[in-house]
Amino acid sequence: MAQDSETTQSSDKSERAKKIIRKHMLISIASGVLPMPVVDIAILTGVQLRMVRQLAELYEVEFPEQRTKSIIGSLVGVSAVATAGNLLGMFLPGIKALVGLGALATGPATTYALGQVFIKHFESGGTIWTFDASRGKQDYEEELEKGKQVVEQSYVGMKP
Numbered sequence: 001m002a003q004d005s006e007t008t009q010s011s012d013k014s015e016r017a018k019k020i021i022r023k024h025m026l027i028s029i030a031s032g033v034l035p036m037p038v039v040d041i042a043i044l045t046g047v048q049l050r051m052v053r054q055l056a057e058l059y060e061v062e063f064p065e066q067r068t069k070s071i072i073g074s075l076v077g078v079s080a081v082a083t084a085g086n087l088l089g090m091f092l093p094g095i096k097a098l099v100g101l102g103a104l105a106t107g108p109a110t111t112y113a114l115g116q117v118f119i120k121h122f123e124s125g126g127t128i129w130t131f132d133a134s135r136g137k138q139d140y141e142e143e144l145e146k147g148k149q150v151v152e153q154s155y156v157g158m159k160p
Helices: 002-033 039-058 065-084 086-091 095-099 101-123 133-155
Strands: none
Touching (some): 002 101, 002 133, 039 065, 039 101, 101 133
């Protein structure tokens, strides 16, 4: 009976974690919509940092902000460059229209991937301090591909 309770509690925690990720994916769309260079990256980083903080609280894991920022930077850094592609939109009118969903999908897809990596890490008993960036990077890349699919399925037809 105790094991059933633990399984239910773990399942409930996983569902709450998924809701945290979905909420932050939706919020992160703002980073692709705003036509302000550099501000979009700052917004996305803030959204993702907040998401990881909420996941850490859910899994009762210490949240050292500077260490978490460093981890996010190492995982999402390359993907954020795609968001920085919004800079082109400031200098080349119409470029966002050509890129379409791709520019808007970067924030939510990276947020999804980051959230999934942290859930996996926290559920395995890991903490922010024990996070292995090289292993996390591999997991992140796999989850990013899934994230792109989730975004396409979830936000098809949305207009900024």
